[in-house]
Structure formats: structure tokens, C-alpha cells
Amino acid sequence: MESADAWTLTEGLRLPRGQGDPLSAAIRSSPMPMVITDILQPDNPIIFANDAFLRMTGYSRDEVTGRNCRFLQGPDTDPRAVSEIRNAIAARRDIAIDILNYRRDGTTFWNALYLSPVRDVDGGVQYFFASQLDATERKQHELHAVDLQQDLERQVAVRTRELEEALRRTRLLMHEVDHRVKNNLQMISAMLMMQSMSIPDDRVKETLQEMLDRVDAMGLVHKRLYQADDIGEFDIAEFTCEIAANLVAATGRRDIDLVMETEAVMIRPNAAACVALVINEAITNALKHAFPIGQQGNLNVAVRPAGNLCEISIRDNGMGMPKELPQRSSFGRTLIETLIVQLKAKIEWLPGSPGTLVKISLPLTL
Amino acid sequence: MNSEALQILIVEDQFLIAKQLEYIIVSCGHIHVGTAANRPTASALARSQQPDIALVDLSLADGPTGKDVADEIASVSNAKVLFLTANRRRIYDDFGGAIGVFEKPFTRAAISAVLSYLAWRLDGSESEPDEIEKPEGLDLSPAYARRWYPEVA
Known part of the structure; x- marks a missing residue:
């Protein structure tokens, strides 16, 4: 073979x-x-x-x-x-x-x-x-495929550039809006402060000061919202620390000890302003009424997650609740009640021993 | 007030905000040496008043010249610059020689705390007043963070 x-x-x-x-x-x-x-x-x-x-x-x-x-x-x-x-x-x-x-x-x-x-x-x-x-036919298919792919890549590159440009413009716009909102909040704060200083009537002065605190609280929320890496969430614990420190400092008193016990609790940004205003009212209220001048005081503020709730408690060791509801003004009361309803939250004013304990339970799935 | 009163220059083109800052500064026991809304005025005031601190907004009446203003203030005086801006992102990491930035909106308590802190930091005497914690919201430039908190860096 x-x-x-x-x-x-x-x-x-x-x-x-x-x-x-x-x-x-x-x-x-x-x-x-x-x-x-x-x-x-x-x-x-x-x-x-x-x-x-x-x-x-x-x-x-x-x-x-x-x-x-x-x-x-x-x-x-x-x-x-x-x-x-x-x-x-x-x-x-x-x-x-x-x-x-x-x-x-x-x-x-x-x-x-x-x-x-x-x-x-x-x-x-x-x-x-x-x-x-x-192999002309096969080769043409191959070359056509290469052309197609290159064409596709070119189109993708062009589209990517367009999208990047759109994203850049959107960011710029967002920063611009953010910048203006912050400046405007600052201007509102400036007007309230200046007017409160020019008014001789102590009660009007105090009312304006209360409004200034609320505007400042909203300013703080806005600032924190846009400082965060993820603007989809808002840490209510960090905010509470900052506003509590601010409010205690604003009293000018050195004899009030602030103790914070907080764990991070993320809430949705659209609830942030309302929650902030409630916390602002509650802390301001404690600082206004619990500690008469000359009486040393402790203020304990806690924020912690509890299942589907965020629990915020504000405890003072001061004078305790007056007979009437412990609100600075009827507007302060209306404000808290309105916001609590909107947030589907619960607020309790409990007698401490001594002092007062304010407990706010906020559902996290707002 | 702890430490000494600071001589403070305000560089801000929103007059209401400048006025509010002035009230806060004075009510905290510091000294307001002037307000400038643009670069030439800021430069002239820094030269003539020799402030300790200049609170500088990043965007001014003549455009976003805050950074140039800061450089110019540093060249004609010994003033330390603190940016006070609603546009924190515009600084990124380039602080020039500034101490740092505090983002608007500010409160009276926050500015008061920042000024007390700076007064303590810039107090040349080694008399060791109690250490003051860095106020919430005050971001130091990398250079100042290294200088004041070497243990962290």
C-alpha cells in the first residue's frame, strides 16, 4: 500500500x-x-x-x-x-x-x-x-461587518460625548440652583436677624428670632443635602447633632451640657426639612423653658433606628412641663402638629424625673 | 469671649448677607474693619486696615474673583482668608493660601464658633487657652489641616 x-x-x-x-x-x-x-x-x-x-x-x-x-x-x-x-x-x-x-x-x-x-x-x-x-463575497461580508462595527463604535462615541455633555450641563445647573437657594436662604436669615435687632418690643423680637431659627434649620438641611455624596438619602442623626450644637451655642450659656447619642439613620430627602423643623422646635423649646438663667442643665439628645422607625428623644433635666402644653407659642404648636401629621409620625411629651422627655417616632418608609 | 478680638474684613457682594455678617461679628466681640463687594475695594481695604481675617465669598460683584481676591489680600496684608461660599464645589482642592471654607447658609452660632476657633488658632501667645474643637461645617484646606492636625495627616 x-x-x-x-x-x-x-x-x-x-x-x-x-x-x-x-x-x-x-x-x-x-x-x-x-x-x-x-x-x-x-x-x-x-x-x-x-x-x-x-x-x-x-x-x-x-x-x-x-x-x-x-x-x-x-x-x-x-x-x-x-x-x-x-x-x-x-x-x-x-x-x-x-x-x-x-x-x-x-x-x-x-x-x-x-x-x-x-x-x-x-x-x-x-x-x-x-x-x-x-472569496470576494465572504470578504465583502467581513469588511462590511468591520465597517458596521466601526460605524457603530463611532455612533456610540458620539452619543457618549453628547450624554457626558448633557450630564455636565445638568450638574452645572444643579450647582447653580443649589448656590442660589443657599444664598436666598441666607438672605432670608439676614433679614430676620436684622429686623429682630431693630425692634424694641421683646415679644416681637423673640418671635422673629424663633422664625430665624427655623429658617436656619432649613438652611442646614439644604446644606447637608447637597454636601452628601448620595443626594438620595439624608442622615438625620448627623443633622440632629449639628442643629443641637448650634442651638445650645446660640443660647450663649456655658452651663448647659449637651450629650448626643446617635446612630446613623437615613431618611428620604423630601422628609428632611419637615423632620428638621420638628427637631428644631423640640430642642429650642427645651432650651427656652427647661433651664431658667442660673440653673445648670443637661440636655440629652438621642437618634437611633428601631425597626421601621427612627426614634428621636430629647430629654432635659429642667423644670418639667408647665401645666399647659409645653409649646413656645401657639404657632410652634401648630407647626409641630402639622408636620407630625404629614410625616405620619408620633410625638409624646412625657414627664421626666426631673424634666421632660420628648419622644418622636418617625416611620422610615415615608 | 476667649482669646483676643479679631479684626475682620468682609468680602461679599450680597449686601444683606454682608450686613448680617457684620452684626454677627460685632455681637461676638470682634471688630469689623470694612466690607468690600469687589476686588479693588477688597484689596484697598486689606492694605489700609490690615485685618486678621478676611471672610471672602467666592463669587463677587465683578464675577467669580473670590480666589484672586484671596491671593491679593494675602499679598498686601497678613490677613488669613476664610472662604464663605454657597458654592463649595467651586473650590475643589485649590484653596490657594486660604485657611479653608465654610459653606453658606451660616447661622450666628456657627460663625461665632468659627471665629472663636480661629481666634484661638491664630493667637500667637503660647498661653495655652483651652483647646477649642474644630466647629462643625468648617473645612480646612489641606495645608492648614496638616499644620493644625499633624497627627491626623
């Missing part, structure tokens, strides 16, 4: 036009374009081309026999492909490559070229065997 590659070694190849050889007959009549070149001759000329090759390229047998295959190349042939083929031939190894070739009439086609050396008994290479396939 001959081995499978016996034909590559056959003496018959030295007789390229061996008419009786069934192998050469098969190659001659194959619908696949094929050529054989002789690299032992100068410039590796074609010594055989089958009919399919001639049909594909449009040349006659006489025009191709004895010529190097490079006549198939043209201006748009990729020189890198040409040099890869040249290197493969020089190294006597096979290569499969797509290369743009030109027909006799100047039209182009994509040639899926497969080139392999043909060895003789001693292992030396005398011939190269080349099979070709018109």
Missing part, C-alpha cells in the same frame, strides 16, 4: 504533463482553481494552471505559463499579504491567506489562497502547489 502522501513524492511529478496519470487528470478537471509553480526555476514560474484557474482569472494558459504569480497583484493589493506569501515560499512552508487579486480585465476579486510546498523523496522542495478560491 502506498502511504497517503505518496503522490507528493511520485516520480510522476517530474513529468508535469503526464497524460495518463489519474491524479493530474483530477487536478486538470477540478472546479477548484489550482496552479503549480517550479521554484527551482528563476522567479518561481507557473508550470501548470488548470482550467478553473484560467476561468477565474480570465487569462489563457499561454499567458500564465512561465510567469510568476505576481501578475495577479494590483495597486490595491496589500503589500503585507504579498510579503507574507514571499516569506512562506522562502521558508518552504505552507500558508493560507486572503489577498486582493486582479483579473485580466482589471476587475478585482478576493483570493482565498492556499499555498503548500511539494517535497520529493529527499525532502527537498521543487514545486509549490496553490489552490485558489474566489
